[in-house]
Amino acid sequence: MGPSLLGAALLIARKDLAIEFRTRTAFFSAVVFGVLGAAIFYFAWDPTSVGALELAPGVLWMIFTFAGLLGLQRSFSTELADRAMDGLLVSPVSREAIYMGKALANLVFVCAVEVVAILAVALFYNMSFSTHVPALALFAFLAAVGLVAVGTLFSAMTVNTRLAELLLPVLSLPFFVPVVIPAAQATAKLLAGRPLAEVAGWLKVLVAFDIVFVVACTLAFPFTLEE
Amino acid sequence: MLDAAPAAVVEAHGLTRRYGMRRAVDGVDLTLGAGECLALFGPNGAGKTTLLRVLAGLLKPSGGTARIAGVPLPGGPAARAMVGLISHEHMLYSALTARENVEFAARLYGVRDARGAAAHALERMHVAERADTPVRALSRGLQQRVSIARAMVHDPRVVLLDEPFTGLDAAGAAALTVMLCDLKEGGAALILVTHNLAEGLEVATHAAIMRAGQFVRQEPCATLDLTDYTAAYRELVTHGA
Numbered sequence: 001m002g003p004s005l006l007g008a009a010l011l012i013a014r015k016d017l018a019i020e021f022r023t024r025t026a027f028f029s030a031v032v033f034g035v036l037g038a039a040i041f042y043f044a045w046d047p048t049s050v051g052a053l054e055l056a057p058g059v060l061w062m063i064f065t066f067a068g069l070l071g072l073q074r075s076f077s078t079e080l081a082d083r084a085m086d087g088l089l090v091s092p093v094s095r096e097a098i099y100m101g102k103a104l105a106n107l108v109f110v111c112a113v114e115v116v117a118i119l120a121v122a123l124f125y126n127m128s129f130s131t132h133v134p135a136l137a138l139f140a141f142l143a144a145v146g147l148v149a150v151g152t153l154f155s156a157m158t159v160n161t162r163l164a165e166l167l168l169p170v171l172s173l174p175f176f177v178p179v180v181i182p183a184a185q186a187t188a189k190l191l192a193g194r195p196l197a198e199v200a201g202w203l204k205v206l207v208a209f210d211i212v213f214v215v216a217c218t219l220a221f222p223f224t225l226e227e
Numbered sequence: 228m229l230d231a232a233p234a235a236v237v238e239a240h241g242l243t244r245r246y247g248m249r250r251a252v253d254g255v256d257l258t259l260g261a262g263e264c265l266a267l268f269g270p271n272g273a274g275k276t277t278l279l280r281v282l283a284g285l286l287k288p289s290g291g292t293a294r295i296a297g298v299p300l301p302g303g304p305a306a307r308a309m310v311g312l313i314s315h316e317h318m319l320y321s322a323l324t325a326r327e328n329v330e331f332a333a334r335l336y337g338v339r340d341a342r343g344a345a346a347h348a349l350e351r352m353h354v355a356e357r358a359d360t361p362v363r364a365l366s367r368g369l370q371q372r373v374s375i376a377r378a379m380v381h382d383p384r385v386v387l388l389d390e391p392f393t394g395l396d397a398a399g400a401a402a403l404t405v406m407l408c409d410l411k412e413g414g415a416a417l418i419l420v421t422h423n424l425a426e427g428l429e430v431a432t433h434a435a436i437m438r439a440g441q442f443v444r445q446e447p448c449a450t451l452d453l454t455d456y457t458a459a460y461r462e463l464v465t466h467g468a
């Protein structure tokens with residue numbers, strides 16, 4: 001028999017990250033998108049009418065969301081070429097482990113993109129992320145979990161369609177809203193130096209969303225593979 | 228139905244798979260014992276690949292029953308662990324090396340010494356010297372050899388082969404034939420889909436012709452004459468007699 005659920009998930013995640021490390025296609029695309037996004041917003045920004053503190057959280061989460069989609073898009077397209085997915089599906093690994101492995105690799109990808117995006121926004125908007133760093137990192141991580149949970153499922157659903165590049169954002173973005181709103185609100189408060197107690201409510205929303213969608217998407221994933 | 232072997236490794240009774248209203252596999256009966264090989268011939272669209280995909284656990288049967296080593300399909304991980312599938316598409320990751328691909332498969336199947344098993348499988352397919360080359364840099368034939376090594380790395384009890392000779396040169400085809408004979412002698416049950424009658428019958432113990440989702444002719448190979456069989460196959464495929 002095959003490895004345990006967690007063992008198989010780690011195996012698949014490691015394989016996906018090795019492929020991304022070799023090709024670097026999605027990561028470089030996401031990084032270029034992130035830096036360009038920060039630059040475009042910077043040049044379109046009128047600092048006399050909107051303060052950096054008000055603008056930066058929105059820019060940051062817009063970049064996270066769309067740059068993350070680039071990685072999610074690629075997650076299952078690598079499996080499509082030469083029907084590599086069949087190799088996974090005929091193995092004794094459970095479908096849930098495949099989902100978890102894919103989601104883990106996507107989580108690492110999105111977190112890496114977040115780090116670059118934060119540095120880009122800090123540079124362009126002259127922001128200091130030194131206050132509340134652990135809290136900001138926690139929000140960024142929890143939001144990444146939510147985005148990845150939903151995005152990985154929709155990536156599997158849309159990869160076999162002719163309009164996958166269009167369908168993935170169309171399906172995913174409405175589900176990203178409950179993640180992006182609390183994350184952006186909390187980021188704004190933390191960057192403004194507000195006390196941690198003010199973001200506790202948003203934290204609960206994010207945790208609840210993550211629990212519900214990680215469980216629901218893991219259970220729903222096997223049905224996306226039915227032919 | 229083929230001759231019943233003492234221990235049936237692959238069994239199907241009235242196996243059916245529908246795509247909408249179309250029956251791609253239509254009431255197939257099949258029994259294959261340990262050490263037996265069924266060569267399955269038929270025109271394009273006959274349902275051969277669909278039959279293999281059902282037996283591999285990739286598709287759910289729409290009707291009938293099928294068992295792999297006694298485990299009813301779709302049988303989950305227990306049944307899939309016993310199956311090796313070779314498709315006409317190589318099912319490899321082109322950015323990874325041949326060794327990484329085969330080792331990854333070995334780990335998915337829980338092979339104890341995955342690294343050693345991968346090296347051995349690549350050696351058996353005479354591709355060990357290119358083990359550290361990314362798959363995308365290999366020729367079509369070498370990719371097919373790696374794909375075969377990937378499918379065999381866990382010593383499957385049932386091997387499903389869909390046009391495995393595609394793209395192989397003489398040496399690759401010979402290596403594959405030797406491997407298939409070794410697997411048979413080791414007690415594996417094989418189903419070999421091919422359009423090349425000579426290649427199929429060289430390895431097979433039984434032969435069957437499939438048309439429109441059904442087995443229209445099946446018999447043991449011992450009684451077959453290649454010339455007569457070829458003529459009968461052409462007649463069935465072209466005229467549907």
